[in-house]
Amino acid sequence: MKYSYVSHLYCPKCQSTYDHTEQNQLCTCGSPLLVAYDMDGLKAFWQRESLLDRENTLWRYHELLPVASADNVVTLGEGMTPLLPISNTGKRLGISNLYVKDEGLIPTGSFKARGATVGVSKAKEVGVKELAMPTNGNAGAAWSLYSSRAGITSHIVMPVDAPKITRNECAISGANLSLVDGLISDAGKIVGKMVKEKGIFDASTLKEPYRIEGKKTMGIEIAEQLGWNVPDVILYPTGGGVGIIGIYKALKELQELGWISPDKFPRLVAVQSDGCAPIVKAWKEGRKDSEFWQNSETIAFGINVPKALGDFLVLEALYESDGCGIEITDAELLHEQELLANEEGLFVCPEGAATVAAAKKLRESGWIKENETVVCLNTGAGIKYPDTVQINVPILQPIE
Numbered sequence: 266m267k268y269s270y271v272s273h274l275y276c277p278k279c280q281s282t283y284d285h286t287e288q289n290q291l292c293t294c295g296s297p298l299l300v301a302y303d304m305d306g307l308k309a310f311w312q313r314e315s316l317l318d319r320e321n322t323l324w325r326y327h328e329l330l331p332v333a334s335a336d337n338v339v340t341l342g343e344g345m346t347p348l349l350p351i352s353n354t355g356k357r358l359g360i361s362n363l364y365v366k367d368e369g370l371i372p373t374g375s376f377k378a379r380g381a382t383v384g385v386s387k388a389k390e391v392g393v394k395e396l397a398m399p400t401n402g403n404a405g406a407a408w409s410l411y412s413s414r415a416g417i418t419s420h421i422v423m424p425v426d427a428p429k430i431t432r433n434e435c436a437i438s439g440a441n442l443s444l445v446d447g448l449i450s451d452a453g454k455i456v457g458k459m460v461k462e463k464g465i466f467d468a469s470t471l472k473e474p475y476r477i478e479g480k481k482t483m484g485i486e487i488a489e490q491l492g493w494n495v496p497d498v499i500l501y502p503t504g505g506g507v508g509i510i511g512i513y514k515a516l517k518e519l520q521e522l523g524w525i526s527p528d529k530f531p532r533l534v535a536v537q538s539d540g541c542a543p544i545v546k547a548w549k550e551g552r553k554d555s556e557f558w559q560n561s562e563t564i565a566f567g568i569n570v571p572k573a574l575g576d577f578l579v580l581e582a583l584y585e586s587d588g589c590g591i592e593i594t595d596a597e598l599l600h601e602q603e604l605l606a607n608e609e610g611l612f613v614c615p616e617g618a619a620t621v622a623a624a625k626k627l628r629e630s631g632w633i634k635e636n637e638t639v640v641c642l643n644t645g646a647g648i649k650y651p652d653t654v655q656i657n658v659p660i661l662q663p664i665e
């Protein structure tokens with residue numbers, strides 16, 4: 266048995282192929298690259314049953330991950346987060362099988378750890394010593410911490426408004442952190458200049474091909490946790506879109522392996538804030554890619570991405586799965602964040618709350634049916650965003 270059945274990289278736009286043992290960024294045509302596996306080899310040698318005695322991290326799926334040697338794996342024990350039934354909330358919404366996949370329990374407090382463990386491990390494998398990336402906070406936090414563990418130097422640029430805790434996570438890891446008075450797209454331009462001038466590896470979202478592979482494990486886990494039955498609907502808070510592209514890719518691969526039925530595929534939903542909804546707008550207009558969203562603003566910082574490099578892949582996943590795009594307001598998601606804590610004891614991040622607010626709307630419109638199995642992705646811990654909760658508590662005097 267091989268540790269990984271990674272075969273090569275390919276371009277979904279122009280079909281060029283690349284060698285995964287080298288350092289790769291975008292295709293020469295400008296498209297992100299995707300990872301291909303030796304599916305025939307996998308089908309012949311890899312059975313679902315092999316997972317039974319494996320460690321409870323996402324590396325349990327190492328055959329379908331791109332790191333060729335176990336020696337290069339940089340892990341903090343990430344993955345296999347709980348898939349929690351939320352029946353109280355389900356009753357209120359009129360959805361009988363409603364779940365939250367809770368990524369708040371993962372190292373660094375957001376699912377960005379999935380992309381980082383696989384991305385940093387592969388970077389180490391191909392000899393990267395120094396990397397740079399723009400971030401809205403969580404990705405920078407995860408990549409700088411995993412880079413430290415791998416002995417890789419990291420340069421992180423984030424907006425001044427990004428959640429303070431993510432700034433601290435970068436700083437304490439020893440990353441070279443800079444703040445920019447602007448959006449993630451402005452941070453991206455600074456990183457672009459930096460990598461060009463200094464020849465540093467560009468770890469920007471989708472400019473390196475491997476974080477998708479880490480994030481796709483959310484899709485594999487959902488299938489495994491439901492006994493290899495896929496849900497009817499998966500709702501995902503969509504920024505750069507890597508998570509939803511990954512989940513789509515994973516489920517396709519599982520179908521190819523015969524691990525899940527070829528007859529049922531979940532309808533994938535891209536959830537965005539009405540303050541930054543380029544993917545939703547493109548989906549409504551039936552377009553294949555999105556336009557830059559001017560003056561984007563939302564409290565759900567992780568999904569404040571005005572133009573995603575992989576927009577065409579997100580939209581393909583929506584169209585191909587009969588899914589949809591939906592936007593909700595910050596007020597709606599904050600309200601849902603509070604109700605989830607009230608009803609379920611779950612303190613989810615604003616982005617995660619957005620998916621439940623979206624499920625509510627889609628149930629009301631009839632797009633989601635009462636008896637369907639619905640999975641909402643909570644992409645991070647609510648405790649990373651203490652300022653989203655406004656409280657007014659009386660202070661008592663001690664009793665003498």
Ligand SMILES: *Cc1c(COP(=O)(O)O)cnc(C)c1O
Pocket residue numbers: 375377403404502503504505506507508509567568614616617644645
């Ligand atoms: C980055 C992020 C998202 C968006 O993820 P993509 O895969 O880039 O679409 C959602 N929620 C949180 C908490 C994030 O940090």
Ligand SMILES: [Zn+2]
Pocket residue numbers: 276277278279280281292293294295296
């Ligand atoms: Zn190409």
